[in-house]
Amino acid sequence: MASSAIDPTAPLDPRLAGRLAFLPRLPTKPALPPGRHALGLFETRDAILCVPDHVDPRLPTPLVVLFHGGGGHAEKILPMLEGHAKARGFLLLAPQSLYPTWDLVIVGNGPDRERLDQALAEVADRFLIDPRHLAFAGHSDGGSYALSLGLTNGDRVSHLIVSSAGFMSVQVQAGAPKIFLSHGTRDEQIGIDRSARTHARLLKGAGYDLTYVEYDGPHAYNPDVVAQAVDFFLGDFFA
Numbered sequence: 001m002a003s004s005a006i007d008p009t010a011p012l013d014p015r016l017a018g019r020l021a022f023l024p025r026l027p028t029k030p031a032l033p034p035g036r037h038a039l040g041l042f043e044t045r046d047a048i049l050c051v052p053d054h055v056d057p058r059l060p061t062p063l064v065v066l067f068h069g070g071g072g073h074a075e076k077i078l079p080m081l082e083g084h085a086k087a088r089g090f091l092l093l094a095p096q097s098l099y100p101t102w103d104l105v106i107v108g109n110g111p112d113r114e115r116l117d118q119a120l121a122e123v124a125d126r127f128l129i130d131p132r133h134l135a136f137a138g139h140s141d142g143g144s145y146a147l148s149l150g151l152t153n154g155d156r157v158s159h160l161i162v163s164s165a166g167f168m169s170v171q172v173q174a175g176a177p178k179i180f181l182s183h184g185t186r187d188e189q190i191g192i193d194r195s196a197r198t199h200a201r202l203l204k205g206a207g208y209d210l211t212y213v214e215y216d217g218p219h220a221y222n223p224d225v226v227a228q229a230v231d232f233f234l235g236d237f238f239a
Contacts, residue, residue, distance in 0.1 A: 017171040018109040018152040022120040024129045031057035031126050036078075039122050045096035047119035048074045051127075052086045060130035062090035062237060063123065064161070065116070067142030070101035077142060080163075080221055084230045091127060095119050102145040104169055113149070135233050137161035139221045140190070144168065147199070150177055161229045163221040166190045168199060178209045180229045184217035 015021075034053045038046045055061055064085070068077035074094035085092040095116050097103065103112040123129065136157050138146035143165030150160040151168065154175025162181045181203070183196030192214065200212045211232055215222045 014172065015113065016109055018104070018113055018149050019172060019174075020113065020117050020120070020149075020153045020156060022117050022124070022156065024131045024134070025124050027057055027124065027126055027128055029125045031055070039119060041118050041122060042115060045073070045098060047093060047095040047115070047122075048078070049123060050078065050082055050085050050092040050094070052089050052091070055089065055091070055127065057127045060128050060132075062133035062135075062234060063093060063127075063129045064090055064135045064137050064233070065093045065095065065120070065146075067102065067136070067138030067145045068094065068096065069138070069140035069142050070105065072142070077139065080139060080226060081137065081230070084227070088230060088234055090133070090234070091123065091129070093119060093123055101141045104145055104148055105141050112145075116149075130237075131156075132158050133233065133237055135159035135161055137163075137229070138165075139163040140166070140219065147179075147181075150179075159233050161233060163226070163229075164190055164196075164219055165199065166195050168202075173206075176208060178211075178232070179203060180211045180213070180232045182213040182215065182222070182225045182229070184219060184222065185214050186217060187219040189219040 032051050034051050037049045066081055074096050078094050098111045103110040134157055136146040136150040143162045144167050147162045147165050147168045150157045151170045152172055154177040157177050160177050160179045164183050183192045203210045213225055215225050
């Protein structure tokens with residue numbers, strides 16, 4: 001009888017470690033018009049893409065992938081960056097977790113990583129994504145997911161915009177994304193000492209290009225700090 005024992009020397013499946021298959025490529029489908037669009041990939045909790053005015057699908061365009069917090073959804077988190085996307089001309093993709101929060105928070109990388117891969121591929125089929133300006137962003141559980149998945153896929157993601165993240169879970173590091181990390185000093189839900197300050201110390205020690213901002217506020221993103229993060233992301237786009 002064949003043994004069912006797990007070989008401890010076998011390499012880790014990169015998908016279980018959170019590695020994405022997505023790579024930017026030339027579009028093959030018509031571009032979507034300006035506005036919010038459900039991508040039509042999933043029957044429930046579909047990914048939403050916000051397209052600003054005057055995007056030329058033939059020219060490289062920045063993309064931000066924005067992850068909602070625990071118990072949230074795309075429509076709840078989109079106001080964090082949608083106004084900036086319209087004003088500054090970047091694509092904004094808001095995927096949604098299959099369950100109330102992201103798989104990595106519950107048990108590990110699984111269906112949400114797969115759904116993200118599909119959503120990114122659909123956007124790349126319709127717009128030419130600038131690989132030098134592809135960001136993962138999020139608040140609370142979404143910030144933890146953006147930070148963890150972004151460090152795991154830093155050879156695909158150029159920037160991370162992380163607000164009030166509780167943790168980072170990284171089994172494989174790749175690339176060197178630039179990181180904007182922010183947290184409110186009066187956050188009673190996720191204390192800053194055990195989260196952002198610890199994360200900042202570890203990230204600096206690992207050699208990442210880190211911008212770290214503390215602000216006087218509770219467990220909520222700060223609009224002025226978000227504006228700083230957008231400047232951080234787009235600072236060299238027109239250079």
